[in-house]
Ligand SMILES: Nc1ncnc2c1ncn2[C@@H]1O[C@H](COP(=O)(O)OP(=O)(O)O)[C@@H](O)[C@H]1O
């Protein structure tokens with residue numbers, strides 16, 4: 277069953293299309309990752325999906341409910357952790373969790389036992405009496421994510437939840453989320469960090485400039501480019517005409533060219549490399565360094581985003 281269904285959803289701010297006709301569906305019990313650079317439209321998408329802002333166009337069904345017609349009904353069933361920090365400065369960690377439980381009408385006994393468990397799971401026990409304003413940014417972020425788990429929900433939206441966390445806290449949070457998904461929760465998660473998306477997500481959408489460039493499982497994304505290799509050549513001297521010299525080679529996509537650094541993606545890398553080397557040598561162009569490696573997910577991501585930039 278799909279628990280999020282989005283069709284041609286857009287949000288414009290004046291002339292900026294922050295979200296540009298996205299269409300996708302997210303299956304229940306999975307982690308769906310929204311991966312994109314800063315300004316890609318991740319936060320705007322989360323705000324649309326959680327009914328905090330109204331779309332310019334398109335349709336949106338959350339947990340089977342028309343979210344545009346019935347935003348409040350949706351909000352009762354979901355959890356949201358937004359990107360911007362939100363906390364009450366003078367409230368202690370304990371009180372923050374307690375208050376959240378009360379807001380969601382969790383019975384007293386249940387509130388107490390959930391709080392105790394969350395304090396442990398989020399490594400907050402030793403700061404439980406501390407006020408939010410006296411915590412580090414990472415500790416506050418942990419409180420902000422932890423308190424969302426005070427209530428039951430079917431679907432949780434997290435906008436860059438690991439921002440400000442150190443590597444060990446980051447990994448702990450991702451593992452905690454993985455565990456919760458095993459118990460039936462669905463998570464919609466945004467990040468600009470590819471390794472995080474790869475670690476946590478069943479499916480990843482790559483988004484840039486408001487548009488979805490690809491949606492697939494991490495493995496399928498890798499397979500799609502599986503035969504492809506990335507050839508990197510560093511020249512001794514700047515050669516502005518290098519693009520035109522290499523432009524005639526078949527199956528040779530030059531992605532980035534500053535005149536000294538050439539990055540080529542090709543599925544026939546051996547052949548392409550031979551041809552490139554011949555052209556360079558014929559033109560008396562000297563190479564400083566050269567490598568050819570399988571394209572990894574990080575490069576697929578960067579490449580998609582770069583191609584998207586050059587298409588504009
Ligand atoms: N309230 C707003 N008013 C005007 N422009 C906005 C607003 N919110 C977001 N934007 C613009 O929309 C684009 C996407 O922003 P955002 O969704 O925050 O991206 P991300 O979360 O991926 O970094 C950016 O160009 C941003 O400047």
Ligand SMILES: [Mg+2]
Pocket residue numbers: 315318319320359435
């Ligand atoms: Mg954002």
